[in-house]
Amino acid sequence: MKILITGTPGSGKTSIAKELSKLLKLPYIDVKKIIKNNPETIDKKELGELIINDKLKKVLSKNLPNSCVFETHLIEYCPKNGLIIILRVNPLVLKKRLIKRGYSKQKIVDNLEVEILDYFTQNIKSNKVIEYDCSKGPAKINALKIKKLIQAKKYNKGGLKHKLSHIKKALF
Helix, strand or coil: CEEEEEECCCCCHHHHHHHHHHHHCCCEEEHHHHHHHCHHHEEEEECCEEEECCHHHHHHHHHCCCCEEEECCCHHHCCCCCEEEEEECCHHHHHHHHHHCCCCHHHHHHHHHHHHCCHHHHCCCCCCEEEEECCCCCHHHHHHHHHHHHHCCCCCCCCCCCCHHHHHHHHC
16 A cells, blocks of 8 residues: 655654554655656756656656555645545644744745645545644654554544644744
8 A cells, every 4th residue: 555644844754654664564765765866857946945847746656666655745746546644733833843944934934824724635635534643742653643543544534623823823
């Protein structure tokens, strides 16, 4: 089974994906490495960010094995024929994580908006989705909890909402 781990930057995608791949004994695929090894997927670099093109869809479909764990926030280019895990984060926690990473104020606001507006939930058509709040706890514990949700097939698309008070504090 293909398992896509997605969410905003700072949600813990890489750490949780690596832990989950160990627990499930599936290979971990680093989409960033695939992009780096396939320069035709990059249109240009703008303000320090890579601008990805549609060729990534074809490259991923060729390079992803049938059973694997992979992570990215570039969901529009990913195959959606497996399980999708959306990592959600309390906006206050996310803001602290992004500040710690040294993100610009605008980039922090942009990513908070993505989280608050449920971008990933709204843009994934599959119902084979697990939304998981990873605001607390280390990646290893979160991965164990996600494994249990996978085994129990506890799909919950649209099941997580943020408190308005957290949203206001994070943005203002």
